[in-house]
Amino acid sequence: MPMYRLSAEEVNRMWGTSGAPVEEKSVVALDEDTVTISVECAKQAVRRAGIDPSLIGAVYVGTESKPYAVKPSGTIVAEAIGATPSVSTADYEFACKAGTEAMQTCIGLVGSGMQKYAMAIGADTAQGRPADALEYTAACGGAAYIFAERSADTVAYLEASYSYVTDTPDFWRRAKEMYPRHGSRFTGEPAYFKHIVGASRGLLQETGYKPEDFKYAVFHQPNTKFPITVARTLGFSVDQINPGLVVGKVGNTYAGSSPVGLAATLDVAGPDERIFMVSYGSGSGSDAFILTTQDALKEKRGGPKLSSFIERKRNVDYATYLRHRGQIIQ
Amino acid sequence: MSVPRYWRNQVPRYRLMGDKCKACGARYFPAQPVCTCGSTEFDDYKLSETGEVVTWTVIRSPPAGYERYAPYVVAIIELDDGMRLLSQMVDVDPADVKAGQRVEAVFRKVREDGASGIIQYGYKFRPVVE
Amino acid sequence: MRRVAVAGLGIVPVKEYWDRSAQDLFAEAAVKAMKDAGTDNVDSVYVANMSGALMQDQVNLGALAAGALGRPGLPSIRVEAGTASGGVAFHEAVKAVASGYSNCVLVGGVEKMSDVLPEYVNTALAMSEEQEYTAYTGVTKAGLSAMLHRLYLDLYAEPAEVGMMAVKGHDHAVGCKHAQYPFRMSIERAMDSPMEADPIHMMECSGVGDGAAALMLVPAGESGIEVAGSAVATDCCSLAARKDPLAFEAVRRAAERAYGMAGVKAGDIDLAEVHDDYTIDGVLSLESLGFAKQGEAAKLVAGNGTDKEGKIPVNTFGGLKARGHPLGATGLYQVAEVALQLRGAAGDHQVPGARVGLAQCMGGVASVAAVNILRRFGA
Numbered sequence: 001m002p003m004y005r006l007s008a009e010e011v012n013r014m015w016g017t018s019g020a021p022v023e024e025k026s027v028v029a030l031d032e033d034t035v036t037i038s039v040e041c042a043k044q045a046v047r048r049a050g051i052d053p054s055l056i057g058a059v060y061v062g063t064e065s066k067p068y069a070v071k072p073s074g075t076i077v078a079e080a081i082g083a084t085p086s087v088s089t090a091d092y093e094f095a096c097k098a099g100t101e102a103m104q105t106c107i108g109l110v111g112s113g114m115q116k117y118a119m120a121i122g123a124d125t126a127q128g129r130p131a132d133a134l135e136y137t138a139a140c141g142g143a144a145y146i147f148a149e150r151s152a153d154t155v156a157y158l159e160a161s162y163s164y165v166t167d168t169p170d171f172w173r174r175a176k177e178m179y180p181r182h183g184s185r186f187t188g189e190p191a192y193f194k195h196i197v198g199a200s201r202g203l204l205q206e207t208g209y210k211p212e213d214f215k216y217a218v219f220h221q222p223n224t225k226f227p228i229t230v231a232r233t234l235g236f237s238v239d240q241i242n243p244g245l246v247v248g249k250v251g252n253t254y255a256g257s258s259p260v261g262l263a264a265t266l267d268v269a270g271p272d273e274r275i276f277m278v279s280y281g282s283g284s285g286s287d288a289f290i291l292t293t294q295d296a297l298k299e300k301r302g303g304p305k306l307s308s309f310i311e312r313k314r315n316v317d318y319a320t321y322l323r324h325r326g327q328i329i330q
Numbered sequence: 331m332s333v334p335r336y337w338r339n340q341v342p343r344y345r346l347m348g349d350k351c352k353a354c355g356a357r358y359f360p361a362q363p364v365c366t367c368g369s370t371e372f373d374d375y376k377l378s379e380t381g382e383v384v385t386w387t388v389i390r391s392p393p394a395g396y397e398r399y400a401p402y403v404v405a406i407i408e409l410d411d412g413m414r415l416l417s418q419m420v421d422v423d424p425a426d427v428k429a430g431q432r433v434e435a436v437f438r439k440v441r442e443d444g445a446s447g448i449i450q451y452g453y454k455f456r457p458v459v460e
Numbered sequence: 461m462r463r464v465a466v467a468g469l470g471i472v473p474v475k476e477y478w479d480r481s482a483q484d485l486f487a488e489a490a491v492k493a494m495k496d497a498g499t500d501n502v503d504s505v506y507v508a509n510m511s512g513a514l515m516q517d518q519v520n521l522g523a524l525a526a527g528a529l530g531r532p533g534l535p536s537i538r539v540e541a542g543t544a545s546g547g548v549a550f551h552e553a554v555k556a557v558a559s560g561y562s563n564c565v566l567v568g569g570v571e572k573m574s575d576v577l578p579e580y581v582n583t584a585l586a587m588s589e590e591q592e593y594t595a596y597t598g599v600t601k602a603g604l605s606a607m608l609h610r611l612y613l614d615l616y617a618e619p620a621e622v623g624m625m626a627v628k629g630h631d632h633a634v635g636c637k638h639a640q641y642p643f644r645m646s647i648e649r650a651m652d653s654p655m656e657a658d659p660i661h662m663m664e665c666s667g668v669g670d671g672a673a674a675l676m677l678v679p680a681g682e683s684g685i686e687v688a689g690s691a692v693a694t695d696c697c698s699l700a701a702r703k704d705p706l707a708f709e710a711v712r713r714a715a716e717r718a719y720g721m722a723g724v725k726a727g728d729i730d731l732a733e734v735h736d737d738y739t740i741d742g743v744l745s746l747e748s749l750g751f752a753k754q755g756e757a758a759k760l761v762a763g764n765g766t767d768k769e770g771k772i773p774v775n776t777f778g779g780l781k782a783r784g785h786p787l788g789a790t791g792l793y794q795v796a797e798v799a800l801q802l803r804g805a806a807g808d809h810q811v812p813g814a815r816v817g818l819a820q821c822m823g824g825v826a827s828v829a830a831v832n833i834l835r836r837f838g839a
């Protein structure tokens with residue numbers, strides 16, 4: 001999580017508005033981008049996993065703010081962590097669920113026996129259109145996960161997953177545009193809610209689990225209101241989602257959103273606790289996962305927790321925010 | 331920026347990789363072709379990624395390509411393995427930098443070759459996040 | 461090896477010459493030197509220049525310089541060692557005469573800094589640093605010196621004591637016809653000036669100027685000004701890799717050799733022109749040359765020890781700060797100024813009875829240094 005913050009209050013000062021879908025959002029430093037965020041997450045994952053990085057057979061970066069339109073962020077990450085050359089990499093795009101898309105693929109690679117270790121990263125430096133409602137929340141951050149065959153060394157195992165996708169144009173960005181456009185209220189019920197509910201109910205039905213079977217739940221967090229509303233709709237409690245709910249303090253890290261929410265949850269979870277995670281990506285779709293923590297979780301979360309990065313902050317004014325986002329022509 | 335020049339320095343920069351003389355054990359960063367002992371045989375040597383500030387300055391008149399970032403801190407850092415290197419310090423207010431401050435390596439953008447050229451990355455250091 | 465003497469010198473005032481080229485300035489200094497020597501029977505040329513490739517897109521200055529002198533055909537060699545180019549070129553010229561290979565060498569340095577934007581000068585200076593791991597950090601020469609300055613302040617001195625290096629330079633430049641800034645500067649002005657690279661203030665840094673200086677070298681006769689010692693040395697380019705960053709080993713090594721050749725010690729030197737591109741560089745140079753112990757040079761300067769009447773007169777025409785610092789030419793300005801002193805032709809800047817003088821310049825952050833010692837001999 002980058003250290004700079006832009007408060008809703010400061011956005012309101014700029015535009016004479018009074019919104020507050022979050023308290024503040026994270027902003028990259030002058031020298032950060034999706035690649036640098038991905039590398040930092042990846043290195044921490046490798047350190048915590050305690051594995052030889054050359055054994056990682058795949059590095060997939062899910063983002064909608066890749067620095068190059070053509071040149072994978074994944075190759076830079078793979079080179080930086082020492083996973084090259086025996087590695088497959090690619091960048092995934094599915095708006096805010098690109099990171100969990102990468103996870104689905106890694107599960108497939110490892111599950112099929114094709115790779116011993118596979119890494120999925122969700123990271124973004126989300127582009128917020130000035131004076132748009134999403135400007136309050138379009139934030140920067142990411143998280144990385146290394147997948148392997150379940151063993152005593154893994155921190156959590158996956159029981160099941162389900163992806164629910166339709167063609168729904170709620171939010172999009174054309175190739176040469178700087179900022180996305182969206183359908184305002186259309187991004188709610190026909191988009192976010194329909195797909196999260198669809199994926200959730202689909203997975204719960206297939207597995208026979210009920211909300212009370214989970215210790216924690218992580219839903220895509222574009223603002224503070226939506227995940228609370230969808231949790232209630234599905235029968236999950238606020239207590240279940242609170243540990244993973246960081247959006248109020250850091251904003252929506254887009255492809256990082258669910259992976260970051262999961263990381264916040266894993267930072268506090270005990271062993272043998274079941275977690276329900278459902279991402280959402282505009283376009284649209286949701287990836288739903290059921291995972292259960294293991295004993296190894298406690299030993300493998302050394303070093304700074306997400307909360308350390310959230311608490312490490314410095315607020316900037318709007319002009320400095322523009323400078324950090326490269327929006328001042330020099 | 332020449333692509334080959336950037337590319338051949340990627341691994342040393344991305345992974346803080348120097349070399350160590352097979353004959354006398356002297357360590358170098360960046361890697362040296364010939365050791366002061368005369369040997370030309372080296373092993374890769376991975377530098378420590380944490381250390382402390384020895385001395386620093388604030389660059390206010392940057393060289394070409396670094397204008398976007400000024401003012402920025404540059405420091406001599408002594409790593410925990412005894413190696414010293416020069417690096418930018420980031421995520422810190424220049425007024426808060428102190429000799430002896432604990433720092434850790436991070437992967438950051440260094441410069442860009444305009445809007446259409448390659449993006450150059452490398453190591454910088456920030457105050458340790460516990 | 462033959463003894464070598466300075467037969468003539470030519471100095472062009474340091475300023476911005478918008479309407480003149482590097483060849484123009486070089487030729488002016490060279491013609492002055494030849495006139496001063498009373499001969500134009502030059503058999504080889506050395507050209508000191510640091511940034512012609514960058515600032516004028518020009519390499520192969522040796523051939524160009526010979527042409528500018530109206531003597532295409534002469535052996536003519538460009539020498540580059542960053543901001544030590546002048547002193548190193550002088551050293552090469554000395555060897556050419558001492559070895560017997562040449563009999564009348566013209567060595568001239570030139571720089572045309574005003575051809576580029578001042579902001580770009582930092583980029584030019586940073587080219588003397590290792591590019592992939594030093595310059596890549598975005599550090600500048602000012603930044604490297606600043607880190608040394610900070611270490612020095614932590615251990616040895618107050619900011620104003622180091623700042624006096626610049627103030628004294630300005631004091632000595634008053635009335636100097638070839639100085640770029642021939643006026644006094646108070647320590648308050650220096651310390652109040654904005655930071656260039658913390659903790660170095662802007663007014664502690666040498667400026668941007670154009671200039672050229674040249675000397676004629678011949679085998680020594682019965683009297684005159686001989687080159688008593690001349691040496692070049694290098695040091696590890698990376699400040700981070702040096703055992704003691706405050707010790708300019710390149711300077712110490714070159715000085716040791718030059719003193720040895722001349723059969724003198726630091727205490728025998730009557731005046732010194734040292735490399736104060738930043739105040740701290742001047743201070744540390746004085747220490748590495750042996751004029752003060754480590755940590756004591758700033759106090760020596762602040763205590764008037766380097767004034768014209770002091771224990772060791774330093775930068776008697778203003779030094780790099782006040783006389784000016786046209787990069788590749790600087791080292792030759794220094795040698796020419798020493799020669800003027802030894803001739804007794806320094807006017808208001810004269811160090812009475814000056815007999816042995818030292819010129820020291822450096823390139824990069826003291827990764828190369830040249831020390832040249834001149835001595836009046838004979839009648």
